Amino acid sequence: MATILAVDDSTSMRQMVSFTLKGAGYDVVEAADGEQALAMARGKQVNLVLTDVNMPKMDGITLIKNLRTLPNYKFTPMLMLTTESAANKKQEGKAAGATGWIVKPFNPEQLLATIKKVLG
Amino acid sequence: MSTTTGMEQFHQTFFEESLEGLDLMESALLNLDAGAVDAEMINSIFRAAHSIKGGSATFGFTALADFTHVLETLLDEVRDGSRDVSQGLVALLLRAVDALRELVAAAQGGAAVDQAAVDVLQAQLRAELGQGGGEATAATVATAAAAGGWRIHFRPHPDILRTGNDPLRILRELADLGELRVRLDDSALPEWPALDPESCLLGWDLELHAEVERAAIDEAFAWVADESTLTIEPLAAPQQDPAVDAASDPTVAGELVAERRRTDRRQSEDRRGSAATADASSIRVGTNKIDALINMVGELVITQSMLGQIGESLSLGATESQIEKLCDGLAELERNTRELQESVMRIRMLPISFAFNRFPRLVHDLGGKLDKQIDLRLSGENTELDKTVMEKISDPLVHLVRNAIDHGIETPEVRTAAGKPAVGTLHLDACHQGGNIVIEISDDGAGLNREKILGKAVERGVVSDDEVAEMTDEKICDLIFQPGFSTVDAVSDVSGRGVGMDVVRRNIQSLGGSVEVHSQQGKGSRFIIRLPLTLAILDGQLVRVGDQIYIIPLVSIIESLQAREELINLVAGMAEVYRLRDDYLSVIRLHRLFNIQADTENLTEGLLVVVEGDGQKAGVFVDELLGQQQVVIKSLESNYRRVEGVSGATILGDGSVALIMDVPGLIRLTNAPSLDAARKSA
Numbered sequence: 001m002a003t004i005l006a007v008d009d010s011t012s013m014r015q016m017v018s019f020t021l022k023g024a025g026y027d028v029v030e031a032a033d034g035e036q037a038l039a040m041a042r043g044k045q046v047n048l049v050l051t052d053v054n055m056p057k058m059d060g061i062t063l064i065k066n067l068r069t070l071p072n073y074k075f076t077p078m079l080m081l082t083t084e085s086a087a088n089k090k091q092e093g094k095a096a097g098a099t100g101w102i103v104k105p106f107n108p109e110q111l112l113a114t115i116k117k118v119l120g
Numbered sequence: 121m122s123t124t125t126g127m128e129q130f131h132q133t134f135f136e137e138s139l140e141g142l143d144l145m146e147s148a149l150l151n152l153d154a155g156a157v158d159a160e161m162i163n164s165i166f167r168a169a170h171s172i173k174g175g176s177a178t179f180g181f182t183a184l185a186d187f188t189h190v191l192e193t194l195l196d197e198v199r200d201g202s203r204d205v206s207q208g209l210v211a212l213l214l215r216a217v218d219a220l221r222e223l224v225a226a227a228q229g230g231a232a233v234d235q236a237a238v239d240v241l242q243a244q245l246r247a248e249l250g251q252g253g254g255e256a257t258a259a260t261v262a263t264a265a266a267a268g269g270w271r272i273h274f275r276p277h278p279d280i281l282r283t284g285n286d287p288l289r290i291l292r293e294l295a296d297l298g299e300l301r302v303r304l305d306d307s308a309l310p311e312w313p314a315l316d317p318e319s320c321l322l323g324w325d326l327e328l329h330a331e332v333e334r335a336a337i338d339e340a341f342a343w344v345a346d347e348s349t350l351t352i353e354p355l356a357a358p359q360q361d362p363a364v365d366a367a368s369d370p371t372v373a374g375e376l377v378a379e380r381r382r383t384d385r386r387q388s389e390d391r392r393g394s395a396a397t398a399d400a401s402s403i404r405v406g407t408n409k410i411d412a413l414i415n416m417v418g419e420l421v422i423t424q425s426m427l428g429q430i431g432e433s434l435s436l437g438a439t440e441s442q443i444e445k446l447c448d449g450l451a452e453l454e455r456n457t458r459e460l461q462e463s464v465m466r467i468r469m470l471p472i473s474f475a476f477n478r479f480p481r482l483v484h485d486l487g488g489k490l491d492k493q494i495d496l497r498l499s500g501e502n503t504e505l506d507k508t509v510m511e512k513i514s515d516p517l518v519h520l521v522r523n524a525i526d527h528g529i530e531t532p533e534v535r536t537a538a539g540k541p542a543v544g545t546l547h548l549d550a551c552h553q554g555g556n557i558v559i560e561i562s563d564d565g566a567g568l569n570r571e572k573i574l575g576k577a578v579e580r581g582v583v584s585d586d587e588v589a590e591m592t593d594e595k596i597c598d599l600i601f602q603p604g605f606s607t608v609d610a611v612s613d614v615s616g617r618g619v620g621m622d623v624v625r626r627n628i629q630s631l632g633g634s635v636e637v638h639s640q641q642g643k644g645s646r647f648i649i650r651l652p653l654t655l656a657i658l659d660g661q662l663v664r665v666g667d668q669i670y671i672i673p674l675v676s677i678i679e680s681l682q683a684r685e686e687l688i689n690l691v692a693g694m695a696e697v698y699r700l701r702d703d704y705l706s707v708i709r710l711h712r713l714f715n716i717q718a719d720t721e722n723l724t725e726g727l728l729v730v731v732e733g734d735g736q737k738a739g740v741f742v743d744e745l746l747g748q749q750q751v752v753i754k755s756l757e758s759n760y761r762r763v764e765g766v767s768g769a770t771i772l773g774d775g776s777v778a779l780i781m782d783v784p785g786l787i788r789l790t791n792a793p794s795l796d797a798a799r800k801s802a
Binding site: 009010012013015016019023052054068074075076077078081091097098100101105107108117118120 | 130133164175281283284285286
């Protein structure tokens with residue numbers, strides 16, 4: 001089964017995402033900020049990255065930009081968790097190499113539907 | 121909604137992190153107030169609001185999400201520099217933080233929210249934003265379903281794969297909507313040798329034969345719309361006039377519906393809030409602490425198996441070297457056990473910053489209210505202490521800080537006139553000293569008024585006229601801890617209701633701690649609080665009386681001495697008093713109190729352990745002093761019942777039970793009047 005890297009500085013959101021994905025049978029690794037996620041991604045190939053945008057230390061967009069420079073993350077799907085109001089963040093994220101976005105707030109069904117779509 | 125199933129389990133975490141986020145926002149806002157505007161600080165404030173909004177929306181706390189949304193928008197403007205930070209804005213944001221705390225508590229199922237106040241504040245935030253009533257909603261584009269279906273011209277840009285997008289995913293998604301006819305355009309594909317497998321050089325012309333809305337197709341292409349050439353048009357292509365759709369004014373209707381839905385949700389949330397109140401208390405623990413614990417358990421298991429093996433071989437006849445090994449093993453087991461115990465204790469330890477963090481706000485608010493300028497300094501915030509101790513010391517600390525601001529630090533005018541800097545300094549410090557944590561609250565304010573305190577003490581009969589001359593500064597300062605003692609003429613609403621310092625001292629003593637004050641008139645006051653790091657273990661002095669062992673907390677012992685015949689007095693017939701230098705100690709005979717046979721009943725043959733509790737000294741008469749050791753406190757109350765003079769019990773190394781003495785309780789037990797009599801007769 002596919003492994004998903006879930007990145008969010010909010011513990012409750014991370015737990016909720018992780019719980020939902022694990023329930024659907026995915027393997028999940030968690031990170032609390034971009035720096036941690038980058039280090040994890042270097043040590044382990046994941047099939048999809050799901051990241052919050054606003055985080056301390058390293059934000060989600062910088063994380064995506066950095067991940068894309070890694071040879072084995074060139075084509076990996078990377079989704080941003082973003083809010084409706086942040087239209088410019090979507091553009092910024094796309095420019096950094098994000099595959100797409102999931103708009104917050106979302107419920108577990110919406111999250112799973114999107115992930116399934118991307119992972120096929 | 122079935123979608124929230126199982127989400128409740130994350131609520132507690134969400135509440136905790138929201139409250140932490142609010143604390144962080146508050147302290148960052150207070151720093152902004154001091155004129156330090158730095159981008160990272162504003163960013164962290166924004167991030168906290170943003171997280172709360174995201175979480176509350178996800179977990180369905182609508183009232184919280186609505187409120188935070190406005191706040192977030194405002195903060196976003198500060199962040200991108202389009203709004204300046206003013207004193208007024210900071211004050212407004214601080215009030216918003218307060219309101220959010222209430223909303224979080226309400227979501228948690230606790231107190232009811234003053235909805236009117238929240239609404240007013242929310243309106244103020246909106247007004248500040250310049251968006252009158254409703255939210256600036258993104259215009260909803262009315263999209264009609266095309267009759268026959270849609271024709272789509274899709275030419276992704278060559279580098280689309282480098283964003284992790286797969287055109288096939290989009291085709292699959294469209295195929296899910298209905299019958300999809302696909303025509304591949306590979307005209308851009310070069311010869312094999314020139315082919316770059318990382319570029320997408322294919323295009324597609326699609327016909328979707330399904331009655332779906334345009335929005336559904338837009339959604340499928342949403343992530344790649346900017347990276348492809350895309351045209352979507354109805355198959356039948358009957359040119360529609362968009363003006364016709366607008367006839368019924370959908371925007372207005374849409375807003376009304378949205379507004380009603382919001383109130384519905386709020387009501388349903390209120391109902392939910394009053395229902396279940398699960399208040400599980402938890403602490404977040406650093407993984408390094410748990411790792412240390414796990415390591416120790418591993419060591420312990422190893423040592424134990426080693427001892428087990430030696431035990432087996434011993435039964436076959438022990439050699440000297442085996443016995444040596446056994447002793448080594450036992451020593452190691454003892455060390456590991458102690459370390460394990462410390463590790464477990466440390467899990468309950470939190471840095472005192474959790475208690476200190478509320479003070480910047482308190483000082484800011486009180487200072488503003490009383491027109492005083494105060495520079496609050498915090499140090500030693502990382503000093504750790506037990507969570508329970510921290511929770512219980514919090515209120516006494518607040519009391520002392522309020523007092524320092526209200527009575528200690530003077531107004532700028534008074535300070536300047538006295539040749540002091542206009543800004544007063546209040547310093548909170550914490551550090552470890554032995555097995556204790558020492559918290560100091562010092563200010564450079566007016567200090568305690570010696571004459572006023574003495575006058576009040578005499579007036580209340582706490583101190584007799586004869587004693588006045590003998591009162592040292594230290595003793596006078598200590599008077600403020602007497603019950604009902606307040607020198608404040610006018611009771612302010614900040615502090616000084618007369619219930620005060622005695623309660624502070626009693627609370628601290630009930631934690632096994634002590635509080636003292638040093639003060640110099642005109643220069644300031646310094647309160648020193650000593651507390652045990654934990655309520656679970658205690659540094660004790662083992663004493664023997666007959667065949668019983670008792671434990672006296674080390675903190676309450678001043679000294680131990682052998683009594684001299686000539687210094688023993690009998691007062692009022694029976695009560696024994698021992699004269700120690702300039703002081704009189706009532707003698708507490710443990711053997712009499714517990715009705716046991718001691719080695720000796722003669723005071724000069726045993727030992728007097730001089731203890732202090734509640735500001736009074738006493739001599740505890742014992743046969744012998746044994747060792748000092750850390751003991752684990754077992755509650756006597758939950759296992760038996762409360763016994764005056766005994767604070768708990770412990771199990772000693774040999775398995776026997778020893779009672780732990782409650783020194784203030786012991787002193788209360790022995791009749792205090794005998795002391796007064798002794799002092800008068802002396």
